[in-house]
Structure formats: structure tokens, C-alpha cells
Amino acid sequence: MNTIAGFLRKYLFNRDHKAIGLQYFFLALAAALAGVVMSLLIRLRLAWPQRRWPWLEAVFPTGFKDGLMQPEFYLAMVTMHGTLMIFMVLTVAPQSAFGNYFLPIQIGAREMAFPRLSALSFWLTLASFLVMIAALFVEGGAPIGGWTFYPPLSAIPSAGPGQGRGADLWLASIGIFCVASFLGAINFIVTTLTRRTVGMTLMRMPLTVWSWFVTAILMVLSFPVLFAAGLMLFLDRNYGTHYFVPAGLVVTGRMVSGSGDGGGSPLLWQHLFWFFGHPEVYIAILPGMGVISHILANFARRPIFGHRAMVAAMVAIGGLGFLVWGHHMFISGMDPRAAIAFSFLTLVIGVPSGVKTFNWIGTLWGAPIRFSVPMLFAIGFVSVFVSGGLTGLVLGQTALDMVMHDTWFVTGHFHLIMGVAAVFGIFAATYYWFPKMFGRMMNEGLGRIHFWVTFIGVYAVFIPFHLLGIAGHPRRYADSLWFEFLRPLDVLHVVTTCAALVMATAQLVFLFNLGWSLLGGARATGNPWEATTLEWATPTPIPANNFGDALPVVHRDPYDYAVPNGTRDFLMQTEEDC
Helix, strand or coil: CHHHHHHHHHHHCCCCHHHHHHHHHHHHHHHHHHHHHHHHHHHHHHHCCCCCCHHHHHHCCCCEECCEECHHHHHHHHHHHHHHHHHHHCCHHHHHHHHHHHHHHHCCCCCCCCHHHHHHHHHHHHHHHHHHHHCCCCCCCCCCCCCCCCCCHHHCCCCCCCCCHHHHHHHHHHHHHHHHHHHHHHHHHHHHHHCCCCCCCHHHCCHHHHHHHHHHHHHHHHHHHHHHHHHHHHHHHHHCCCCCCCCCEEECCEEEECCCCCCCCHHHHHHHHHHHHHHHHHHHHHHHHHHHHHHHHHHHCCCCCCHHHHHHHHHHHHHHCCCCHHHHCHHHCCCHHHHHHHHHHHHHCHHHHHHHHHHHHHHHCCCCCCCCHHHHHHHHHHHHHHHHHHHHHHHCCHHHHHHHCCEHHHHHHHHHHHHHHHHHHHHHHHHHHHHHHHCECCCHHHHHHHHHHHHHHHHHHHHHHHHHHHCCCECCCCCCCCCHHHHHHHHHHHHHHHHHHHHHHHHHHHHHHHHHHHHHCCECCCCCCCCCCHHHHCCCCCCCCCCCCCCCCCCCCCCCEEEEECCEEECCCCCCCC
16 A cells, blocks of 8 residues: 555655656657547548548547548547647647756756646646547547637537537636646746746746746736637537627528527637637747757857847747737738738747747857757757748738638648647757656667658648648648549648658657667766756756755856866856856
8 A cells, every 4th residue: 555655646646846747748748649640540531531441440430431531530630639739739748848847957946836736737737638538439529620619610519510518528628728727837937936046047047947937928828818718618508608609690501599699709719719829829839949949059069149139039929929819810801900910910020030040040050069869859940940930921911811821821831830840849858858857868869760750751741731722722621522623632632641651650769769768778977968057967867856955056147158168168057157
């Protein structure tokens, strides 16, 4: 019994921020695996819509009929894939996992400000994940409304397949996740402001800490809006309110709300959702920006170019992120003057993003770069971030967006700028901090295979998405069988699916590397990357209180590289001037 109790305390109900960070990490990994499987099912339907898959029918009996994937199942996979990846992976891994683990250490604290709140936030996130997965197994199946869940159809349980209990579970899961994220964000803000060690001024904080701090502020301001919108939609679905259901709505030839039932506005949902949704893009990407800046300085062996400008750019991106939600709604019938304002602000937010990009390039220019696996993923991040950002300029123009909106061009854009870039940040952080988290090194050879196949695969998958959009292919169509003008584009779906299968195989290499390194990887030294920040000043493995008997005292900026220091070219933050 004592052994069981000890196991539960150590691995399940531990309030140590490092244990909670690992719990978040493996939860995000599980969600990522589920999301990748769903994406491959999506690709199979698009590439070979008339192919029969009897073995898949045995696994998903309600999603297939005579071996053919049903369109409703395809749409359910689109919805669940997007939801899991955006909430459970891109929000959880970079912020909740690595942030919980390393933020206290990087500011010289022994623990998060509210350890119990950290634990509660994780368990609520886990509950949210389980409720979301449960939507796959209830009668009527998972929802099919996409991760945006637009009403009025999503507000009408009788509107069609996937609009029953699965949709209610989706809303419940999102509500739980909002509460978990809000509580965790408060903890991050309070910890950053109150727990910094002696000498750790705001401008001596690593850029990773700044990114987690700004992201937490975005979460505090945006997740309550999504929670309120989800609650209103749940009430519309189950208790007869009409926040989003217009009067006189007819669905499949049947009036579902009479003229006297009040007049809700489906556009209200869009405003509320995207007021959260666009900051969510930066909630996913800002922690990656911080990690990439951290790693680029380390492996370029020089201070980050324009450190203060990088901080200002992150703050500017966070603030402007709340002013551009309308560019998702250019075709909603908004006043053209409002559209011009949102278009202008969309271009303005590209300025701080450009500052960060030029500063990353300035850091690398002429530097003695060490091309270790974390550095490869950091450079890959810059590449896909710039590629995705360029297509964002297209969608920020009202005239062009009206043509491209709701096509595969949009899908390609946000997969590059939000999805792949954030995932590259997660991979870079995993390879970089693995020695400190687990005391072992990941295999460099396997890491390089993982990087190059993934990097090439990303462009092989998502460049065709843009070509499909330019050709006018609408997104979320389960196939092109009924649309003659789409038939010539089928070859792009086949190419994309083959590339996706190869890229998925590369992730098996990563999983093998992760598991093998956990069990038998080479033992890591205390500071294998010759880094400067406080996490590398602690013993490996990190003790329970992080720093032993005395907290560190910070004497310098976080990126003191390229300085003469005997046989070394760096100074730790804890080292005093001679």
C-alpha cells in the first residue's frame, strides 16, 4: 500500500512544477498521436475517396459502410483533428508543459506561486481531453462542425449527423479547458512577477520567460470570452435560448425557430470566437518564438540580436493580436470601412513579426553556428514561419481574401504559420531540454533523420494546399466526385497524402528516439550545450527544490556568448564580473 501511495504522490498527485510539466508533456504527446492518426484518415478519404478499407471498417464500424469512409466520418475527423491539435497540443505542449517545467527555474524560483493551482489546472486539462475523446463514442458520433463550430447549425441538435450528444461533449470539453487554461495563466503571471530571484530584473529574464508571460496574459484575456460563447451556445442547444439562432430559421425544409422566438445572431458567435481565436494563434506560436530565440543564441554562440527589440516585439504581437479578429470575417457582410481597418491592422501586426525575423537572421549572420538537432529545428521554425507569414499577407487583403476564403489556401496558411511552426518549436524544445529533464541525451543521428524528413515533408504537404486554394478548391469537401471542375486537382491530393504518410513515418523515428533515449540514452553532463541561463546552473537531475540550499543570484543578461572567458566563450547568468 505504501508503494502504491508513493507512486500516486510522485507521478499523479505531485505538486512539483517539474512533475506537472512532464504530465502536460505526455498528455500533449498522446493528443498529438491521436491528431496525427485522424489527419491520415482525412488524407485517405481525399486521395482515394472510392477505395474500400475493410480493415478500417473493423476499427471504425460506424464511420465506414461496405469499406467506404462516410462523408460524416470525414467531417468528424476534420473537427476532432483540428480541436485536439489546437487546444491539446499547440496550447498545452509549449506553454503548459515546458512553461511549468522551466519558468520557475529560469527565474531562480523554487516552485510556481500556487503549486496546487498548477496541479488542478493539469487535472482539468486531462478531464477536458477525456471528455473530448468521449465524443467519438457516443450515439450520433463526434461533431462535424469544424473546430470553429459555427452556428446556426451547431446550435440545432436536430440539424444533422454529429449534432447530438457529441456536440454537447465538445462544448463541455472546451469549457473545462478554458477554466484550466485561465487558472494556469494566472499562476504563470503571478510567478513571473513575484518569484524572481535576486538580480533577475525583467530585462534579464530569458526570452522564453517573456514569451510564457505574454502568452499567459493573452490566455487570461481571451479564454473567458470563449467560455462565455461556449456557454451561450450550450444554452441555445439545450435550454431554448436564442443567442445565435435567428428567427424563422429553416433547416432541411423544417422551421426550427419561429418568427416569435426572438432573433439571435450567428455573427455574434463569429465575433466572440475570433476575439479568442486570433489571440489563440499567438498563444500557440509565442512560446515557440521564445524557445527559438533561446536556442538560436545558444548554438550561434552570440547574444541574441536586439534583445530589447525582441521583448518589445512579443509584447506588441500580444497587444495587436486582440485587434485583428475581423480579418476572419471579411465575407460575413461587414461594413467595408471596418474591413479596411482590420486589413490595415493585420498588416501592422506583421511589423513586430518582421522585427523578430530580422533579429533571428541578424543573430545567425556570420556566426559560428553549431548545427545540432535543436538548432536545425530552430532554423526550420524560422523557415516555415516566414513562408506561412507571406501567405498571411495575401489573406489580410480584403479583395484577395474574398477569393481565397474557405479554400485550401487558408488551410495551408494556418498549418504553416500556426501548426507546423509551433510543432517545430516543440521539437526544438524537446531535443534541447531533454538532457535537463531526463538526464540523458537524445540520439543525434536519429534526430537529424527526423528533422530532414519532417522539414521536406512539411513543404511537400502544405505547398499543394496553397495550389489547391488558388485553383478554387473549397476546404472540408469530403471528395471531388460531384464537382467536375475539381477533378484535375485530384493528383495534388494523392501527392499530398503520400507525402503525409512519409512525414508520419518520420514521427515514428522521433518516438523511437524518445523512448530509447529515456531508457538507454547517453548520460548527459550538467551543461551539454554550454548555455548561460539558470536551468543549466542546477544539478542534473534537478533536485526537488531546484537550487539546493541557496537560491542563485543573477549578475548579467541571459545571453552572454562570444565573450573571452578562459577556455569558454560564454558566461553563466550567475557569474560575477571579474
